[in-house]
Amino acid sequence: MTEITTSKQSESEWHQLSPFSIVFFIINFTIRFIREGIINLAPALAIFITQVDDKLFWLGIAGAAFVVGLVIFSILYYRNFRYRVSDGQIILRRGILSKERTTLKFEKVQNVNLATPFYFAPLNLVNCIFDSAGSAQKEISLPGISNEYAEQVRTDIFDYKSQLKANGIEADAAQEGSDADSTNSMVNDKPMIRLSLAEIARFGLSSNMTFILLAVLAPFMETIIDFSKDSIVPNIVSVLATVLPQSPLLNVVAVVLFSVLVILTALMLSVLSSIVQFYNYELYDQGKQFKRTAGLFEKHQISIAKHRVQAISIKQNWVFKLLKRVTVQFHQLAIAHGQNAKNKNNLSIPTLYPELWPNIVDKTFNDLNISELNFMGISARYISHVIAVYWLFPLSVLTLILIQIDSNWIWLLAITPIGAGLVYLKWRRYGLWFNDNFVAIRTGFVGQKITVLPLYKVQNISQVQTPMLRRNNLANIVLQLPYGKESLPFVPKRKARAFLNLCAYQIERSEKSWL
Amino acid sequence: MFSNEQIDIDVLPDFTQVDYKKMDKNAPFEQLIGWGITFAIVYTVLIIAWLVLNIPNDVALYIGLGLLAVMAWIVYYIFASHKQRGIALREQDILYKRGLIWRTTTIVPFNRIQHIETQRGLFERKLGLATVKIFSAGGLSSDLVISGLSVLRASQLRQIILDKTNSEQLKND
Numbered sequence: 001m002t003e004i005t006t007s008k009q010s011e012s013e014w015h016q017l018s019p020f021s022i023v024f025f026i027i028n029f030t031i032r033f034i035r036e037g038i039i040n041l042a043p044a045l046a047i048f049i050t051q052v053d054d055k056l057f058w059l060g061i062a063g064a065a066f067v068v069g070l071v072i073f074s075i076l077y078y079r080n081f082r083y084r085v086s087d088g089q090i091i092l093r094r095g096i097l098s099k100e101r102t103t104l105k106f107e108k109v110q111n112v113n114l115a116t117p118f119y120f121a122p123l124n125l126v127n128c129i130f131d132s133a134g135s136a137q138k139e140i141s142l143p144g145i146s147n148e149y150a151e152q153v154r155t156d157i158f159d160y161k162s163q164l165k166a167n168g169i170e171a172d173a174a175q176e177g178s179d180a181d182s183t184n185s186m187v188n189d190k191p192m193i194r195l196s197l198a199e200i201a202r203f204g205l206s207s208n209m210t211f212i213l214l215a216v217l218a219p220f221m222e223t224i225i226d227f228s229k230d231s232i233v234p235n236i237v238s239v240l241a242t243v244l245p246q247s248p249l250l251n252v253v254a255v256v257l258f259s260v261l262v263i264l265t266a267l268m269l270s271v272l273s274s275i276v277q278f279y280n281y282e283l284y285d286q287g288k289q290f291k292r293t294a295g296l297f298e299k300h301q302i303s304i305a306k307h308r309v310q311a312i313s314i315k316q317n318w319v320f321k322l323l324k325r326v327t328v329q330f331h332q333l334a335i336a337h338g339q340n341a342k343n344k345n346n347l348s349i350p351t352l353y354p355e356l357w358p359n360i361v362d363k364t365f366n367d368l369n370i371s372e373l374n375f376m377g378i379s380a381r382y383i384s385h386v387i388a389v390y391w392l393f394p395l396s397v398l399t400l401i402l403i404q405i406d407s408n409w410i411w412l413l414a415i416t417p418i419g420a421g422l423v424y425l426k427w428r429r430y431g432l433w434f435n436d437n438f439v440a441i442r443t444g445f446v447g448q449k450i451t452v453l454p455l456y457k458v459q460n461i462s463q464v465q466t467p468m469l470r471r472n473n474l475a476n477i478v479l480q481l482p483y484g485k486e487s488l489p490f491v492p493k494r495k496a497r498a499f500l501n502l503c504a505y506q507i508e509r510s511e512k513s514w515l
Numbered sequence: 516m517f518s519n520e521q522i523d524i525d526v527l528p529d530f531t532q533v534d535y536k537k538m539d540k541n542a543p544f545e546q547l548i549g550w551g552i553t554f555a556i557v558y559t560v561l562i563i564a565w566l567v568l569n570i571p572n573d574v575a576l577y578i579g580l581g582l583l584a585v586m587a588w589i590v591y592y593i594f595a596s597h598k599q600r601g602i603a604l605r606e607q608d609i610l611y612k613r614g615l616i617w618r619t620t621t622i623v624p625f626n627r628i629q630h631i632e633t634q635r636g637l638f639e640r641k642l643g644l645a646t647v648k649i650f651s652a653g654g655l656s657s658d659l660v661i662s663g664l665s666v667l668r669a670s671q672l673r674q675i676i677l678d679k680t681n682s683e684q685l686k687n688d
Contacts, residue, residue, distance in 0.1 A: 333652060436522045459651040460658055462621040463530075470618075482652040500622065501527040507624045508607035514627070514652075 021144025025074035116299040191282040203350040204271030206319040311453035375431030456510035535601030542663025625679035645669035
């Protein structure tokens with residue numbers, strides 16, 4: 001490798017973090033303990049509950065010991081945490097008993113993201129996270145360094161990478177280098193999108209949190225209902241009785257009121273969690289990259305080079321359909337398939353006016369003319385096939401069983417048209433559009449999801465045919481992308497063949513890096 | 516130099532017009548051995564259960580016949596799907612078709628292959644077979660598992676893929 005010598009301003013001897021990082025470690029370790037450690041304590045807890053008298057006293061002692069231990073551990077961890085930025089690499093030494101040394105080379109750094117927990121903000125400190133191409137575990141983060149220093153390291157890294165390019169070492173670095181340039185020149189640019197609190201709250205309403213919460217509570221439903229019947233509803237009734245005249249309807253009103261309250265609480269929690277995540281959401285278009293900042297307790301700054309966006313999905317579920325909003329999701333290479341990897345670099349725009357999304361797609365994929373988008377539906381055979389195989393067949397079997405056991409089966413007839421309606425809705429959403437360089441796939445049910453991607457990003461392609469599809473000159477197509485699969489059923493065979501041939505041609509012809 | 520000519524879709528190389536090479540003739544037998552062992556275990560367990568648990572003879576008979584039918588179907592499937600299985604190489608990609616009912620054709624361009632693996636199990640070694648696994652980005656595990664290749668073909672395939680992917684990388688540098 002060619003020797004590169006630059007005087008980097010961030011270059012340094014071994015450094016310590018700001019003492020305030022102790023707070024960060026305390027909070028971080030507590031969260032980790034709650035998430036991972038508590039299950040291991042379950043046996044001890046069981047013994048404690050069954051065997052120990054004087055529970056409060058011992059609980060106090062244990063709690064105090066835990067807090068003191070945590071603080072001491074965090075201080076020791078802080079004192080043993082050293083980092084060094086030099087010679088084109090970041091080196092980390094940490095650990096109290098078992099020492100650990102991590103080295104990350106500048107050229108492996110994909111992104112430098114900054115997170116600012118609220119207790120860091122007044123001190124002008126940030127948590128600097130270096131995103132590497134490798135696995136999530138090997139990631140390096142420096143909690144508690146000054147904002148300026150973080151920016152400095154960031155500039156140095158991208159300068160270094162563009163120098164590599166100048167020496168012809170890494171082709172990909174060219175784009176990185178110019179990204180860094182544009183970052184510097186456009187730092188004060190106005191955000192392309194800024195979300196108000198009301199908009200973020202809307203997203204909270206649409207997310208599935210409410211349903212997840214209800215699902216979690218489901219096993220306890222009976223207990224909850226009994227409890228509310230015994231203690232909550234009578235209370236509401238007595239309160240109501242003071243304002244309203246006595247009536248037998250009072251009980252019903254109380255139950256309804258209580259249910260509404262429960263649902264409202266669930267919705268509130270969902271709205272709150274989306275505010276925590278997306279508070280003060282701002283998206284900047286910086287020429288070759290997007291930058292996003294958001295977060296209530298911890299402000300996260302994420303930037304992503306546009307050429308790393310593998311695909312864009314525009315989603316609208318049924319709630320958003322009513323609220324007339326869409327969610328825009330940027331797909332990226334997913335190396336670790338854990339949930340962490342998914343959420344961490346989430347650039348998504350949680351809520352957006354539907355008329356604005358073509359602009360976003362336009363800004364990401366420059367050479368795509370969004371007005372060309374004109375979806376072709378899939379074969380109507382999809383309807384009859386899916387109804388027959390996935391609806392009528394199982395229903396007939398069920399009917400036979402019900403007749404066998406002399407049960408009432410007539411109501412099954414009523415289900416058939418419902419199923420047909422659902423299948424029809426699904427069929428109506430399916431759509432395919434492509435030109436020489438891009439493809440868009442539309443799926444959905446009541447809402448819809450449109451995914452747009454450049455053909456050269458595709459990793460491999462498949463065609464699937466069953467005897468039925470072959471007879472009717474149809475085929476299913478499957479595209480493998482760096483973030484997952486996209487597929488479309490019941491495409492006319494000629495169209496599928498033309499598309500797959502074009503796709504293969506574009507992938508094989510392209511010398512652009514898909515990453 | 517940037518150019519942006521229109522592409523005539525009709526004259527692009529057609530993936531449906533390729534000659535596929537069948538898998539090695541020993542491939543079905545390797546699958547048969549695998550299933551044979553599975554069924555031997557299932558039958559042993561069932562016979563022991565029949566002797567120990569006093570299962571009525573007619574129930575045992577039904578279960579036995581049912582299993583026989585499943586076995587017959589699997590044997591048929593192995594040989595029938597063997598006829599449908601094949602690989603083809605083009606200048607820029609590898610094609611693999613498989614499946615009896617869900618007939619799948621997958622095209623993996625050489626410039627999207629991350630790495631490859633060759634694997635040989637106990638029976639594969641005895642029958643002179645090998646499995647080649649092809650990985651591309653974003654797949655949960657390997658994207659393409661091509662089993663039932665003769666050892667010679669597997670190593671040829673491996674060499675071709677390595678050559679092609681290397682030359683791609685050189686072009687990019």
